[in-house]
Amino acid sequence: MHLDHDHTHSDAAAVSADAHRPDGRRRALRIGLGGPVGSGKTATVAALCRALRDELSLAVVTNDIYTREDAEFLLREAVLPPERITAVETGACPHTAIRDDISANLEAVEDLEDEVGPLDLILVESGGDNLTATFSRGLVDAQVFVIDVAGGDDIPRKGGPGVTTADLLIVNKTDLARYVGSDLARMAADAKAQRGELPVVFQSLRSEEHVAPVADWVRARYAAWAAAAA
Amino acid sequence: MSRAALLILADGRFPAGGHAHSGGAEAAVKAGRVTGAPSLEDFCRGRLHTTGLVSAGLAAAAALGADGRAALDEAVDAHTRSLALRTAARKLGRQLLRAGRATWPSPELDALARAFPKGAHQPVVLGTTARAAGLGPADAAYCAAYETVSGPATAVVRLLGLDPFEATAVLARLGADLDEVAAAAVRAAHRVPEEGLHALPAASAPLLEIGGEAHAAWPVRLFAS
Numbered sequence: 001m002h003l004d005h006d007h008t009h010s011d012a013a014a015v016s017a018d019a020h021r022p023d024g025r026r027r028a029l030r031i032g033l034g035g036p037v038g039s040g041k042t043a044t045v046a047a048l049c050r051a052l053r054d055e056l057s058l059a060v061v062t063n064d065i066y067t068r069e070d071a072e073f074l075l076r077e078a079v080l081p082p083e084r085i086t087a088v089e090t091g092a093c094p095h096t097a098i099r100d101d102i103s104a105n106l107e108a109v110e111d112l113e114d115e116v117g118p119l120d121l122i123l124v125e126s127g128g129d130n131l132t133a134t135f136s137r138g139l140v141d142a143q144v145f146v147i148d149v150a151g152g153d154d155i156p157r158k159g160g161p162g163v164t165t166a167d168l169l170i171v172n173k174t175d176l177a178r179y180v181g182s183d184l185a186r187m188a189a190d191a192k193a194q195r196g197e198l199p200v201v202f203q204s205l206r207s208e209e210h211v212a213p214v215a216d217w218v219r220a221r222y223a224a225w226a227a228a229a230a
Numbered sequence: 231m232s233r234a235a236l237l238i239l240a241d242g243r244f245p246a247g248g249h250a251h252s253g254g255a256e257a258a259v260k261a262g263r264v265t266g267a268p269s270l271e272d273f274c275r276g277r278l279h280t281t282g283l284v285s286a287g288l289a290a291a292a293a294l295g296a297d298g299r300a301a302l303d304e305a306v307d308a309h310t311r312s313l314a315l316r317t318a319a320r321k322l323g324r325q326l327l328r329a330g331r332a333t334w335p336s337p338e339l340d341a342l343a344r345a346f347p348k349g350a351h352q353p354v355v356l357g358t359t360a361r362a363a364g365l366g367p368a369d370a371a372y373c374a375a376y377e378t379v380s381g382p383a384t385a386v387v388r389l390l391g392l393d394p395f396e397a398t399a400v401l402a403r404l405g406a407d408l409d410e411v412a413a414a415a416v417r418a419a420h421r422v423p424e425e426g427l428h429a430l431p432a433a434s435a436p437l438l439e440i441g442g443e444a445h446a447a448w449p450v451r452l453f454a455s
C-alpha cells in the first residue's frame with residue numbers, strides 16, 4: 001500500500017489517504033464494509049464494536065441511502081458512545097460517496113479523529129448497494145464485502161468487484177441456509193474460484209461463534225497497521 | 231491559463247461533494263412546485279437569477295483578489311438567513327477545498343484551509359480554486375452560476391425519474407440566462423476594490439431558504455440539502 005507518500009500539504013486537513021494526521025500522528029486504520037441491502041453490514045459493525053471496544057479506540061461512519069437508520073440502530077444498541085458514531089448523507093448514491101467522491105466521508109473520519117481521538121480504528125459502513133460497489137483506496141485501508149446466503153447462492157459465482165477483490169468476503173446468515181436452500185459448499189467453491197487466496201468467512205450472527213473470526217481478521221489488520229507505524 | 235482547467239472544475243464528476251445536494255430541488259419536488267421539465271426550468275431560472283447571481287459574484291470576486299476572502303465569507307453569512315443553507319454551503323466549501331488543494335496545490339488554498347478548518351462558503355472557495363487553477367473571474371462566475379442549475383437538474387432526474395435528455399435540454403435553454411448572470415457578476419466583482427462588498431449582487435430567494443430549513447428537518451430524505 002502506498003499510504004506513506006510524502007505529503008506536501010503540511011497544514012489543515014490532510015489529503016485522503018495520507019497515513020498521518022496534520023499534527024504528524026498516525027491516523028486510525030480505516031476499514032470499509034459494503035455489500036447488498038440487508039446482508040448484515042450494520043449487524044456485523046455492531047458485533048465488531050462489542051468485540052473490540054475494550055481493546056481498541058473505535059468510531060463508526062455510516063452511509064445511509066435516505067435515512068439515518070444505520071446510525072440510529074447503532075445508537076439504540078449503544079455499541080459505542082454517541083459521539084463516536086457519524087452518519088454521512090449520500091444523495092441517493094452510496095457508491096458515489098464511498099468511491100467516486102469520498103470528500104464527505106473523509107471529512108467525517110477527520111472530524112471523528114479531531115473530536116474523540118486518538119482513534120485506533122474507524123469502521124465505515126456503506127449503504128446497501130449493488131455488487132459493483134467498492135470503496136476507494138483514498139478512503140479505506142481495507143474493505144470487507146458482506147453478502148448473505150439468502151440473497152441467492154449464485155452471488156459468489158457472479159463475482160463482481162466486491163466479491164472478487166474485497167480484502168475479506170463475509171457470507172453471512174449461514175443459519176438460514178437450510179431454509180432458503182442455499183448450498184454453502186458451492187458458495188465456498190465459487191468464492192475460492194473468484195478470489196484465489198483472499199480470505200472468506202462464513203458467519204452467522206445467530207450462532208455461538210458469532211463475529212469472532214471477523215474480529216480476529218480485524219485484529220490482525222490492526223496489528224499490521226500499528227507495526228508499520230513503529 | 232489552460233482552458234482545460236475550466237472543464238475539470240465545471241465537470242459534475244469533480245469530486246467535491248455536490249452529488250449529495252439537490253440545491254433545493256428535493257423540497258420543491260415534495261411541495262409540488264417541480265413536477266417535470268417546464269417547472270424544473272422555472273425553478274432553475276429563479277435560482278439562477280437569485281442564489282446563482284449572488285454565488286457568481288462572490289466567486290468572481292474571490293477569483294480576482296488575493297485578500298478579503300474572510301470578508302467575502304462573512305458577507306455570505308450575513309446574506310443567507312437560513313442556517314441550514316449556510317451549513318450546507320460551508321460543508322460544500324470544505325469539500326471543494328479538499329478537492330481543489332489536491333488538484334491545483336496553491337498557497338492561497340492552503341491559507342484558506344488554515345483560516346477556515348471547518349470550511350469557508352462554497353462560492354468563496356470556488357473563486358479561490360479557479361484562481362489556483364489559473365482561471366479568471368468570468369470562469370469562476372460561470373462555474374458558480376452553472377452549478378446552481380446543474381445540481382437541481384441532476385437531482386430531479388433521480389427524484390422524479392425525469393428523462394435525463396429533457397433535464398439536459400433545460401440546462402441548454404438556460405444558456406442565455408447563464409451568460410447574463412455571469413456577465414453581471416463579473417462587472418460587480420470588478421467594482422469591489424472601489425466600492426467594497428456592497429457592489430456585489432444581493433438578490434435573495436426566500437422560498438429557497440424556507441424550503442431549505444424545512445428540508446433539513448425531514449427525517450427521511452435522499453439529498454443532504
Ligand SMILES: Nc1nc2c(ncn2[C@@H]2O[C@H](COP(=O)(O)OP(=O)(O)OP(=O)(O)O)[C@@H](O)[C@H]2O)c(=O)[nH]1
Pocket residue numbers: 035036037038039040041042043044070126127128129172173174175176203204205206
Ligand atoms: N438469521 C440471521 N439474521 C441476521 C444475521 N445477521 C444479520 N441479520 C439480520 O438481517 C437484517 C439486516 O441486517 P443489517 O445488519 O441491518 O443489514 P445491512 O447490510 O446493514 O442493511 P442495509 O444497511 O440496509 O443495507 C436484520 O434484521 C438483522 O438482524 C445472521 O447472521 N443471521
Ligand SMILES: [Mg+2]
Pocket residue numbers: 041042043070125128
Ligand atoms: Mg446497514
